[in-house]
Each structure stands twice: as C-alpha cells, then as structure tokens.
Amino acid sequence: MGLDIRLPIGLMFTLFGLLLVIYGAVGDKSIYQRSLGINVNLGWGAVLLVFGVVMLVLGRRGSATAEPADVSLEGQRMMKELAERDLHSQK
Amino acid sequence: MTLTAIDWIIMLVYFVFVLGIGFALRRYMKTSTDFFLSGRSIPAWITGLAFISANLGAQEVIGMGASGAKYGIATSHFYWVGAIPAMVFVGVFMMPFYYGSRARSVPEYLKLRFDEKTRGLNAISFAIMTVFSSGISMYAMGLLLQTLLGWDFNFSVLVSAVIVLLYIFLGGLTSAIYNEVLQFFLIVLGFLPLVLLGLKDAGGWSGLQSRLSVVATQNGFGPGAWSESWRFMDNPSANPMGVEWFGMVMGLGFVLSFGYWCTDFLVVQRAMAADSMSAARRTPLIAAVPKMFFPALVILPGMIAIALTYQSGGSGFALPKKPDGAFNYDMAIPMMLGHYFPSGILGIGLTALMASFMSGMAGNVTAFNTVWTYDIYQSYIRRGASDQHYLWMGRMSTVFGIAISVAAAYVATRFNNIMDMLQLVFAFVNAPLFATFLLGMFWKRATGHGAFLGLLSGTIAAAIHHGLTLPLHATPGVKGGWFGAEHIYPSEMAQNFWTAIFAWSTCFVVTILVSLITKPREDKELAGLVYSLTERPKEEHLPWFKRPQILGAIVLLMTLMLNIIFW
Numbered sequence: 121m122g123l124d125i126r127l128p129i130g131l132m133f134t135l136f137g138l139l140l141v142i143y144g145a146v147g148d149k150s151i152y153q154r155s156l157g158i159n160v161n162l163g164w165g166a167v168l169l170v171f172g173v174v175m176l177v178l179g180r181r182g183s184a185t186a187e188p189a190d191v192s193l194e195g196q197r198m199m200k201e202l203a204e205r206d207l208h209s210q211k
Numbered sequence: 212m213t214l215t216a217i218d219w220i221i222m223l224v225y226f227v228f229v230l231g232i233g234f235a236l237r238r239y240m241k242t243s244t245d246f247f248l249s250g251r252s253i254p255a256w257i258t259g260l261a262f263i264s265a266n267l268g269a270q271e272v273i274g275m276g277a278s279g280a281k282y283g284i285a286t287s288h289f290y291w292v293g294a295i296p297a298m299v300f301v302g303v304f305m306m307p308f309y310y311g312s313r314a315r316s317v318p319e320y321l322k323l324r325f326d327e328k329t330r331g332l333n334a335i336s337f338a339i340m341t342v343f344s345s346g347i348s349m350y351a352m353g354l355l356l357q358t359l360l361g362w363d364f365n366f367s368v369l370v371s372a373v374i375v376l377l378y379i380f381l382g383g384l385t386s387a388i389y390n391e392v393l394q395f396f397l398i399v400l401g402f403l404p405l406v407l408l409g410l411k412d413a414g415g416w417s418g419l420q421s422r423l424s425v426v427a428t429q430n431g432f433g434p435g436a437w438s439e440s441w442r443f444m445d446n447p448s449a450n451p452m453g454v455e456w457f458g459m460v461m462g463l464g465f466v467l468s469f470g471y472w473c474t475d476f477l478v479v480q481r482a483m484a485a486d487s488m489s490a491a492r493r494t495p496l497i498a499a500v501p502k503m504f505f506p507a508l509v510i511l512p513g514m515i516a517i518a519l520t521y522q523s524g525g526s527g528f529a530l531p532k533k534p535d536g537a538f539n540y541d542m543a544i545p546m547m548l549g550h551y552f553p554s555g556i557l558g559i560g561l562t563a564l565m566a567s568f569m570s571g572m573a574g575n576v577t578a579f580n581t582v583w584t585y586d587i588y589q590s591y592i593r594r595g596a597s598d599q600h601y602l603w604m605g606r607m608s609t610v611f612g613i614a615i616s617v618a619a620a621y622v623a624t625r626f627n628n629i630m631d632m633l634q635l636v637f638a639f640v641n642a643p644l645f646a647t648f649l650l651g652m653f654w655k656r657a658t659g660h661g662a663f664l665g666l667l668s669g670t671i672a673a674a675i676h677h678g679l680t681l682p683l684h685a686t687p688g689v690k691g692g693w694f695g696a697e698h699i700y701p702s703e704m705a706q707n708f709w710t711a712i713f714a715w716s717t718c719f720v721v722t723i724l725v726s727l728i729t730k731p732r733e734d735k736e737l738a739g740l741v742y743s744l745t746e747r748p749k750e751e752h753l754p755w756f757k758r759p760q761i762l763g764a765i766v767l768l769m770t771l772m773l774n775i776i777f778w
Contacts, residue, residue, distance in 0.1 A: 123235050125257060125389045129396060132228045136221060136559060143217050143555045151553035155408055156526060161555035164404045168559075171400065 126179030130172050137169025212359055212549035218558030225397070225562045229378055229569070232389050236382030243601040246383035247581040248315060248484055253385070255490035257392055259497030262481040263505075264391035267398060268571015269348040272509055272564065273355070277540035279506075279513025280530065282451045283423060283437030284777055285444070286513075287506040288459060293468035295499050295770045299763040301473040302482075302495040306759075307748055308652050309479055310491040312739050316483075317476040318586040324651045324740045326659030327590075332666060333644075334586035337476060338579055340637045342612050345575035346619025347634070352568040353620060359545050360561075368620050371565070375573050376613045380606050384484055384581070387573040391481075394566040399501070401563025402508050405544075408551040409515035412524040422518035427451075429521060437514065441778045453683070453702025462708025466715040470645035477578040488748050492759040499766045503773060509544070516543040526550070572616070580608040631689045635677070642711040643669020643718030650722050655734065655741040661726030669718030676713040682706045 144162030152159050240246050278286040314320035318337065322330035352371060353364040378386045413419040424434035436443050436450055443450035444459065452459075472478060472495070482494035520530040520538070528550050533539045548560045584604045593600075647666055650657040681692040682703040691706060700706040738744050750758050 123232070123389070125232075125392055128228055128232055128235075128389075129393050132224065132393065133396070133400070135224055139217065139221065139224075140555050140559070147217075147555070154526075154553045155551055155556075156411055158408070160404055160408070160553065164556055164559075168400060171396075 124179045124182055126175045126182060130175030130177075130179055133168050133172030134176060135172070137165050137167075137172050140165025141169060212557075214360065214557070214561075215554040217555050218561065221555075221558030222562050222565070225566070226374060228393065229374060229390055232393070233378030233381035233386045236386045236389070239385065240381075240383050240602070243584070243598050243605060244315075245385070246602050246605045247577075247584065249383070249385040249388060251484060252486050253388060253484045253490075255485055255493040255497055257388060258481045258485045258490065258494040260395045260501070261388040261391035262478055262494050262498035263502050264395040264398070264570045265387075265481055265574030266478055266571070267395070267567050268574065269351045269355075269568045271571070272398075272544060272567045273351065273541050275506075275509040276513040276516070276544035279510035280517040280538070280540045280543045281513075283427075283514055283517075284440045284506075284510070285450055285452050286510045287440050287773075287777065288463060289468075290503060290506050291440075291770050291774050292460060292464040294472060295503050295766065296464065297468040297472035298495040298499045298502065299766055300469060301479070302492050302499075303759050303763045304742075305473055305648070305652060306482060306492040306495070307488065307745065308740060308742075310483060310485070310488050311745070311748070315585050316581055317474060317479055318582055320740075321647075321651070321662070322586075322590075324737070325657075325662045329647075329659055329662045329666070330586060331591070332663065334582050334590075336640045338582050338587060340640070341477065341575040341579040341582075342615045343619050343633055344637075345572045345579075345613075346616040347623060348568060348571050348575075349616055350620040350623040352565070353624075355541075355545055355564075358542070359549065364624070368617060371569060371572070372613050372617050375569055375576060376609060379573060379576055379580075379609050383605065384480065384577050387577045388481060388484060390573065391570045394570040395501075397559075397566045398563045398570075399508065401559045401566075402512070402544075404556060405547055405551060405560060406508060406511055406515075409512055409519075409528075409547055412526050412528065412551075413515050413518050414524070419515060419518050422522045423514060426517055426521045437517070439778060441774065447701040447705060452704050453700070454705045454708060458705055458708045458712070462711045466642060466645060466711040467708070470641055470643075470711075470715075474644045474648050475641075476582060477574045480578055480581060489750060489753060489757060489759070492748070493757065493762060496759060496762040496766055500769075503766070503770050512547055513540070513543045516547055576609060576612050576616075579612045580605050583608045583612070635689060638707065638710070639670045639673035639677070639714065642673045642714035646715050646718040647722060650719070650726075651741070653742045654723075654726075655737055655743055656726055656731050657722060658726045658729045658731055660729045661722040661724075664725045665718040665722030668721045669714045672717035673710050673714035676710045677706070680706055680709070 140161045144159050144165055147161070149159070242250075244250055275286060275289070309317070309320055312320055312323055314323055318330045318334035321333050349368050349371065353367045356362040356367040357364050378390060382389070410416070410419065413422055420438045423437035427434050427436040430436075430451065432451060433443060433449065441456070444454070444456040447453045447455045482491045485491040485494050516528070516530050517538075519528045523529065528547065530538045530540070531542055531546060545564065548557065548564065552560045584601055588604055588608070589596075589601060643666055646669065647662050651662060675694070677691045678693040679691075679695065679697040680700055681687065681696040682690060682700050682705070685691070685703070687693060687696065690703065700709065734744055755761050
C-alpha cells in the first residue's frame, strides 16, 4: 500500500542512532556510572544506526523491484468477491 | 528519574514518525475494506510482526516482568506451552477458514458458520471487552508514568489517547499495523540493552542462576525453582506458581492460549489483512519465531531484578516494596530502566515502554471499530448503507471507542475492584470460546443452537466453578468462593487454569449434545467453513520456506528445544 514501511523505520532508527552516537561521543561521561561504566549511548547508538541504515537500504531496493502487494492475483480476486458480496447484500 | 533534553527529543521524534505514518496513509483509505482490512494487501512479514506487537501491550511487558520476578523462568510456559503451539495451530489449521471464508471478522465467521445469535453474542461481548481492556491498559500506563516520572495522570492518558486516535483515524488498520511493526523494533531494540546490562550486573547466566537459587531456597523451594522451567512442575507445592503440570498444560496451554490466539479478533485481524491465503497462514508462524525468544526480553529482566534484590550486585539494584512490605513486582522493568539507563538511551527505553502501551491500545481500537461497524452497526442498526457511510462510521467508532476507553481508565482510578471484576467476567466469556471454534471448524454436524447454548453454559460453568473455589489464603469475593469454598486451590493461577478447563469442557459437551438433537445445515452451505467440506489450499507451487506445514514443524521443533534447554 504505497508506503514501504522499511523507509520510515530505517529513517527513525538512523536518527536515533546518530543522536545517541553524538551524545555518547561529546556528552558528559560521568553519567555512565549507572550503566556499569559502559558508554551505552555510543555502543548501542552504533547498533541502532547500523540497523536503521540496513532498513533504509532494504526499503529502497525493495520498493524499486518488488511487485506491489495489491497486484497479487489472490488478493485482487478476494477483493472483487468481497465487493460483489456487499453489492449482493445491499439489494 | 529525571529526563534531559536528549530524552525528550527522542520521544518527540518517535511521536512525529508515528503520526507521520498515519498522515502518509490517509490518501489510501478510500473504501471501508481499506480502512478495516487494509484492502488485504499487506505482505506476511509485516502482518507477522504486527501480530506480536498488537498483543504486546502494557499488561504483557509489565506483567511478564512482574511474573518473571515472582515465579521465575516457569513464566516462560506462557510462551513455550501457551502461545507458540496455539499460533502454529491457528496458522496451519484455522486460517484457511478465517481467510478463505471471506469473513471480515471473527464474529462474522460465526455468523457464516452458525447463525446470527452466535455472532451477536460474540460481537457484543468482544466489543465491550476490547474497549475496557484498552482503558485498563491506559490506566496502567498513566499510573506507571506518574510513579516513574511524576507525570500528571491526565496528561499521560490524554496524550497517548490523542496520538493513537489520530493515527488510526487517518490511516485505519494499515496505519495501526505499520506502527506496530515500528513499535516491534523499538521494543526489541529498546529493551535488549537493559537485559544485557542487567545480566552483566548479575554475573552472566551462571551468576544469575546461583543468585536465583538463593531466592528459591529462602522462599522454601528447591534451589532451581526460579531457573528451571519444568523440573518443579510435578507438584503444585514444589514451585512458586502453585500449579502442577497437568493443570498448566491443559488450562493454560490448551484452553486459555488456544482460546486467545485462535479466536481473538485483535490478533486474527492482523493475519486477515495479509495479501494472500498463504501469507495469512504464514502470519502467525512468522510471528512465532521472535515470540519464542521474547521471554529473554520481558521475563528475564524480572528474574534479574529479584535475583539482585536477594543478593546484591555491583550496582546495588533492588526491587522497591509496597507500603504493606510486599515487593512491588510490577515495577521490576520500569525501575531497571531508571537504574541502568543514563540519559540518551533512557529516552529510547522509555519510548519503547510507551510504544508497547500504544501498540496494545491500537490493537484493541482497530479490532473494536471493525467489529462495531461490521458486526453490530451494519447488522443490527443500519443495513444496506453506502460503503462511504461505513467508512465514516469506522472513523467515528474509533473516536468514541477511544473516548469510552479513556472513561474506563478514569473509572479504574476510583474503583479498582470494578476493573478486577470486569477482567474476571471477560475470563469467563473467553474460556469456552475455543471449544465452539474447534467444533465449528472440524465437525460439520455442529449447529447454531448448539454453539450458542454451549457458549452460554460454558460461561456460566466458569462462573459457578469460580464461585465454588478459592485460592489458598484468599477471602471470598472477587477471588471466588461466593457459594462457599468447596475446594481450595494452591494458588490463584491454578484456580484460573481449572476454571478454564471446566468452562471449556462444559461448552464442548453441551455444544455436541444440543447439536445432535437440532437440525444441521446442508453440506453445500458449509463449504469453505468446515474442514471436511473445504478444499485444501494448494501449496505445491510455493518454495518450502513458504509452506505453512513445514514452517509450523520448524517452529514447534525450536520451541521443544527451548523447553529442553531450560528444563
């Protein structure tokens, strides 16, 4: 249906990843006492960034090649039957 | 717990994306089928992830964490005995009827298979249950954010209600499903670092096991009672759940889980939006794969929390207590978020928590507006109107469904017992359902009168059983025993499981007996609705990894291995 969901997911996680990585790199380091001395923002931010970029790449490639789902034969047939049944019940 | 600018920015970004998806989908909502069924156009991996996410509401995240702390790894039975086998069953055996019968909802299937009154009973009880559950979940969220962050209850409830309202109003089921996929990833990626940090603090899996043996022995159980899922199930007094294996497998595994995953429109609706029969059947099977690892995400943190409370780790985490001195188990996951997450990732963790609340609520709301519009409004109030009218009604019912939920959330703040009572009644209504569907789909002789009376008597049987029994140390009231406590169960869970078993068996027997003395429908009317009269879906042309039977077998094998590893 028009929008490939991987694109917004990819974009959002790329943004989250960038935010955390930058914050982890330049922000106050004393806050990491909580997380057992690990700079989780830098580390996990990188994970989110990689995930986001992978989703973006998959989404871009997918929307270029994949057949839109509503073109699938079975889906179309079913929608037609639903429409006919509704028409029938309205008579 | 205090939030800094970066946490707020993360939360804001999330809200922008959630609403943006709604706006982007608005122009595709042209007919009522677009709005309620996503035009049956969504690929299996998306419906599959939405299938888990819709169920992953507040109760699941908070409740499973709490149970992990209270009962240990045995809580995983809700997944490895309960959810997964039921999800395989619905995908392999039941989906052909839901998707292939052209029904637009679960109650509509009941009408096609049985009769109008069975549909009416199911549609009305389901509609009431969904709005109230979404209200209860909103209440839980408001309360949690109040305790955790000091946010105003009204603020949390209204903001979340308005956001969910907007994105469903604009983009219908598609918007809910797309957001559920986004929320799925957010929940997984937001909670995973929490589990890793907690596990590190507890000294890894072996450190956690030795700490949990302290928890177990101090509570008077064998040392493995919190870290071995099956070894203590032979006797209810040997495990903290107070349940023996038979009641657990039959009550939780067979009756309650199959009843929920196979008949609840909230989850089935996701599969019905898939773009083909094989995609619809694969939906629950794809969902089952991440689902079987969810105990690591939602139960394990609870186990870590209780382990560190009994034997402190390096960072000094401990579960808070309630005023009466009992542990506040519900705070296990939220308190861990505040304890281990510094600003930045804290924003991600809190956003993930809110995402889980919203996905659960949206699941309820989309199921409600569909059942209301198709099964109640179109069937009993206004027949034969134009499709545009029903599309409009779908949007309106989204608005008033959410309004009722908000009202229910406020009722819950004043009368907590009413909500407990309601949930109890829901349990009575749900328990017999699976017997009706099982007989309806696999026994062509089952009749509408049989189904209707079976459902009613099953619900009544549940109420009677509950009224005659009590869990240990409980006083008569919501917990049961109104007619005098004839039997005392070792725990509330055992009582619930056995109530379900009684309700199911009563419904099963009554449906068969009444069906045998009433007139069955002609075979040709039941084609596509009953197993023996329906052509098997053809799957020879599909590659092996897309065939439901093969996928189902793989999923079951993996689940069996998890059971054995954590025996």
